[in-house]
Amino acid sequence: MEIFANGAWLPLIFAFLMGLSMLIYSVLDGYDLGVGVLMRRATDEEKDRMIGSIGPFWDANETWLVLGVGILLIAFPLAHGVILTNLYLPVAFMLIGLVLRGVAFDFRAKAKISHKAVWNRVFFGGSLVTGFAQGYMLGGYILGFKEGWLAIGFAVLVGFCVIAGYCLIGAGWLIMKTDGELQRKAVKWAKLSLRGTVIAIALISLATPLVSPRIFEKWFTMPSILFLLPIPVLTAGLVVMIEVMLRRLPMVGDRFCWVPFALTVGVFVLCFGGLAFSFYPYIVPDQLKIVDAASAPESLVIILVGALVVLPVLIGYTFLAYKIFHGKAKDLSYD
Amino acid sequence: MDLDPTLLARIQFAANITFHILFPAITIALGWFLLFFKLRFKATKDAKWMDVYFFWTKIFALCFAIGVVTGITMSFQFGTNWPGFMTSVGNIAGPLLGYEVLTAFFLEATFLGIMLFGFKRVPSWLHSLATLLVALGTTLSAFWIIALNSWMQTPVGFEMRDGVAFATSWFDIIFNPSFPYRLTHMLLASGLTASFLIAGISAYRWLRQDRSPAVMAAIKCGIYSAAVLIPIQIFVGDLHGLNSLKHQPQKIAAMEALFETQRGAPLVLFALPNEETKTNDYAIQLPKMASLFLTHDRDGEVKGLNEFPGNHPPVKPVFWAFRIMVGTGILMLIFSWSAAWCLARRNSLPRFLAIGLIPMAFSGWLATESGWYVTEIGRQPWLVNGVLKTVDAVAKVPSAMIGISLTLYLILYAVLLVAFITTLFYMARRAGEKGKDDSSPSAGQAIVEIIAE
Incomplete structure (x- = not known):
């Protein structure tokens, strides 16, 4: 147990890295899943531009999910088993959704024109199923995999919340990456999804402490309530700012078109922070603690060394890709 | 009906991995082909190489997406x-x-975006570099995955404490005894898969009277590389077999359907192995040849399945998969060498050979799949050879749930496979029609821009 005592900080580092990957994933794949869901309401010509705006990025965006689950798998093998066997069916549905939208993305541009409409629908459906399944999984996870209708109802609620959030960040992305009629539409979509997101965040924030006494205790006892208060207050502030911006967009010279997206990222970060605080120190709520689920320190060190070398490079070339494809999206072109 | 959850979980994983490997098998090598096309263009300034490049990048993108x-x-x-x-x-x-995720997956996924859509946005050297990094990424991916798989076949460099494996030497773990053979065998398999795919799809275009210079260039490229790779692959495959004989003799015994240890073991060309009676029914065999191949001595001793009671893989699937793999390899040799001979001598392909190349487009898939079936089923009943049995690793998920997910996956994969193959041929036809009225000004303009640099 000597080694373990010395390596006790390692599981926490990995829990942090895993959380970070999941957060980055929810922002990055969040916007392209959101664009997929919003595609339903666009004209054919707009659909091409929407796809064009996410084309160069979506492969890499999904890789963050692999990293997040990968860290769970390699750093916390016990938790990985418990979580994924409990979420067996939603995981299966999410994966099928991911496969469908991933392949539809490529098939729609390459298959016969007459099949394009079908692949567009598959892209929409796949995005919707993926987002919903992820929310459903999050809901199940928050409750520590409780069973019964109440738990299912809660998970469904979180499912809708995640879709609304993805639509919001997707619309923010489109406001930033497009112009003209599509941009105006995106502003409208953003307003709608903002309503949905706010209602959903409020419901979840109310429901979570009610269904989990442990989380209730954590949030509503005296010292912690003081330094937790900024989370809901800041979130509310950001929501108001998004609403104000949306009412003024699009502006002359396309100023501030990036603001709704950036503010939404802020909302995601805050929600994520709140959730992370609720769960800590558990990796499986109420069942398994982070330190008890970790792999051998020797193996964790090996991965950590690699991660510390690779992550800066990785973030570097991700920025490079975003810089190369910055500006307004055109139709997808392989030239 | 009560179905064994372990069996269902195995079928599900097998279905997944069977479908998944089809696409990396293409992309690992196709990435290097793309780099070759790009560099040929830079060297010759001949626009046909960019036509080949753009056509195959689209297919690469499709395969990559399904692979991811x-x-x-x-x-x-x-x-x-x-x-x-x-x-x-x-x-x-x-x-x-x-x-694998850190060094390979992100690299390929990020630079893929630049490679696919950045041709006009970045300088030509950066675009070539992106192509190189994508190819490197897919190959690195293969490196790590094969390292893990090989370790599962021939585990070394670790110790067991309370039923959990702890690493003692990472060098030994990565470069475990079967790793160099398996990695080379797989990289060559990917090279052959991509070669025959390029040759086959291009032959299809050529048969449809698509006479653009890009088509002939692609046919030659595919055929010549296949003709070079296949003899190397046969040689490496033999080494790989000898390596398995040393470390996993039970796998070899199942491949050869050798029920009893014997000297001067025959090479079974065809038989219906019968595990009940421990005989090979209707066997056609070459006397002493298995001993010759495996021990390089006509009277060498080869261990039979009787040495591994209850601890060897099922015979039939391993036996058959091995024969399908070798048979496909022989067909590859015949096709690539005769096509290479015709191309070198007459600079064209006889019609029957071109027609034959179309189904051969998927020969790499068949050989790769059957090869993996040999190696994976051949490891049973172990998940990690001698360390962990497959039955001991399975989740306690009810059969019904696995049944639901399995059914969904199977439908999905069947639909996607059909969609992939029809799209492949559709793209080939459309490329031909485009070539005829030459309505690709954008590509032409882009190329001018590149040359201007």
Whole structure:
């Protein structure tokens, strides 16, 4: 147990890295899943531009999910088993959704024109199923995999919340990456999804402490309530700012078109922070603690060394890709 | 009806991995082909190389996308269906998988965007560099995954404490005894898969009177590389077999359907192996040839399945998969050499050979799949050879749930396979029609821009 005592900080580092990957994933794949869901309401010509705006990025965006689950798998093998066997069916549905939208993305541009409409629908459906399944999984996870209708109802609620959030960040992305009629539409979509997101965040924030006494205790006892208060207050502030911006967009010279997206990222970060605080120190709520689920320190060190070398490079070339494809999206072109 | 959950979980994982490997088998080598096309263009300034490049980048993108999404599926299935794998050997498998994601997966996925859509946006050298990094990424991916798989076949460099594996030497773990052979064998398999795919699809275009210079260039490229790779592959495959004989003799015994240890063992060309009676019915065999191949001595002793009671793989699937793989390899040799001969001598292909190349476009798939079936089924009943049995790693998920997910996956994969193949041929036809009225000004303009640099 000597080694373990010395390596006790390692599981926490990995829990942090895993959380970070999941957060980055929810922002990055969040916007392209959101664009997929919003595609339903666009004209054919707009659909091409929407796809064009996410084309160069979506492969890499999904890789963050692999990293997040990968860290769970390699750093916390016990938790990985418990979580994924409990979420067996939603995981299966999410994966099928991911496969469908991933392949539809490529098939729609390459298959016969007459099949394009079908692949567009598959892209929409796949995005919707993926987002919903992820929310459903999050809901199940928050409750520590409780069973019964109440738990299912809660998970469904979180499912809708995640879709609304993805639509919001997707619309923010489109406001930033497009112009003209599509941009105006995106502003409208953003307003709608903002309503949905706010209602959903409020419901979840109310429901979570009610269904989990442990989380209730954590949030509503005296010292912690003081330094937790900024989370809901800041979130509310950001929501108001998004609403104000949306009412003024699009502006002359396309100023501030990036603001709704950036503010939404802020909302995601805050929600994520709140959730992370609720769960800590558990990796499986109420069942398994982070330190008890970790792999051998020797193996964790090996991965950590690699991660510390690779992550800066990785973030570097991700920025490079975003810089190369910055500006307004055109139709997808392989030239 | 009560179905065994272990069996269902195995079928599900097999279905997933069978479908998944089809696409990496193409992209690992196709990435290097793309780099070759790009560099040929830079060297010759001949626009046909850019035509070839653009046509195959689209197919690369499609394969890559299917590879990514089915790969994600697999990373989740470790947890949903095989939690025992990570609890027992997670300390070894974890870092290897982690390095795959960190060093390879992000590299390829990010630079793919630049490679596919950045041609006009970045300088030509950066575009070539992106192509190189994508090819490098797919190959690195293969490196780590094969390292893990080979470790599962020939585990070394670890110690067991309370049923959990702990690493003692990472060098030994990565460069385990079967790793160099398996990696080379797989990289060559990918080279052949891509070569025959390029040759076959291009032959299809050529048969449809698509006489653009790009088509002939692609046919030659595919055929010549196949003709060079196949003899190397046969040689490496033989070495790989000898390596298995040393470390996993029970796998070889199943491949050869050798029920009893014997000297001067015959090479069974055809038979219906019968595990009940431990005989090969209707056998056609060459006397002493198996001993000659495996021990390089006509009277060498080859261990039979009787040495491994209850501890050897099922005979039939391994026996048949091995024969399908070797048979496909021989067809590859015949096709690539005769086509190469015709191309070199007459600078064209006889019609029957071109027609034959179309089904051969998928010969790499058949050989790769059957080869993996040999190696994976051949490892049973072990998940990690001698360390962890497959039955001990399976999740306690009810059969009904696995049944639902399995059914969905099977439908999905069947639909996608049909969609992929029809789209492939559709793209080939459309490229031909485009070539005829030459209505691709954008590509032409882009090329002018590149040359101007």
